[in-house]
Amino acid sequence: MAWNTEGQNTSDQKTYINCNGNKTDVTGLSGLGLVEKLKAVARDNGISKFDIYDSTNRSLSPQDIEAGTFAGDLNLIRFNAAA
């Protein structure tokens, strides 16, 4: 096998938060750090109440995020109340 001087990246999988059409790279973040990052992204987008869904469209609670029980990217959706 030939030598590879560039090294082998074993974790190519990146994680993003999708919010208002913007993508925020949160690869490497987990637990409470990720929970806080989600809130920060919401604040940056002027969102005070929101839902979080993963790539399988499952609604996630802060506990789910903290425990890392989600798949793929996270979608932050503003909470709206119909009249």
Place this chain on the structure above:
Amino acid sequence: MEETKKPHLDHTFIKRLNEDKKDESKLTLAGDALKNVIIKEVRLKDLSDRLLLSRQEKVTVKEVLLESEIDFVNSLKQLKSVFKEELKTAIEKVNDLYQNELIKLQTLYRSEVIGDKLIEIVKTVADAGWYLLMKDSSVNLCKFYHPAYEVCVGVSEHSDAVKVYEDPVCYLKAIYVNILHTKITYGTINLSTDEQHPNCEKANFGAACAGSLQDRPIPLDDPEQLLQLLNEVSRTYERIHLDSSYFTPSGNATARKDTTWKTAM
């Protein structure tokens, strides 16, 4: 002994030969059959016909003067027909060019109005289950639920509680968002349901109350942001907002604390 008589020459014979063609030709033959010189211009065919009709084996031709002349009238007639033909061809050519340019313009117009941008929007939102539907005078992005979505969850912000109904309050079949509206307003969002959605004016099909979605711009220039908005719309009507609804669902429900994410949690 009987004397042989010369056969009697029937002078009317040649005259009768002329009778049937009198109108078509000005050829008049002298009563004593082609004796006179033909001085008038006659058509070759007429002359040939006459000669044939004379039924004589031999005829005496005194003089035939064959002249080739330019027939101005016929030439003009021919020229006129050629000009007509050329003009017709030219008009057809211009019409073809016009049609060609018209099609080009129409294609460009379509491309600008419902072309690339619309295709980009349709492609972006399709992954999330939204489709383009044109109906009457509206252009809608629609999300169809198959099977129909069971709306069981009601949210109350006043009491910071969520009610989960034992039986679905209604079944959400489709959401229509009229993208001809620049901002969300009453009539922009329509719901197709079985049973009435508490936030919709009518059962089966009707305008949904926009609530906090009111006045949100519909960003056709940014498909990603548009998709985000559409996702917000679908999430909104997949539950009931109990604080401001047309009616309060009466079914049995269990209440729990609202755990929706808040930035100030």
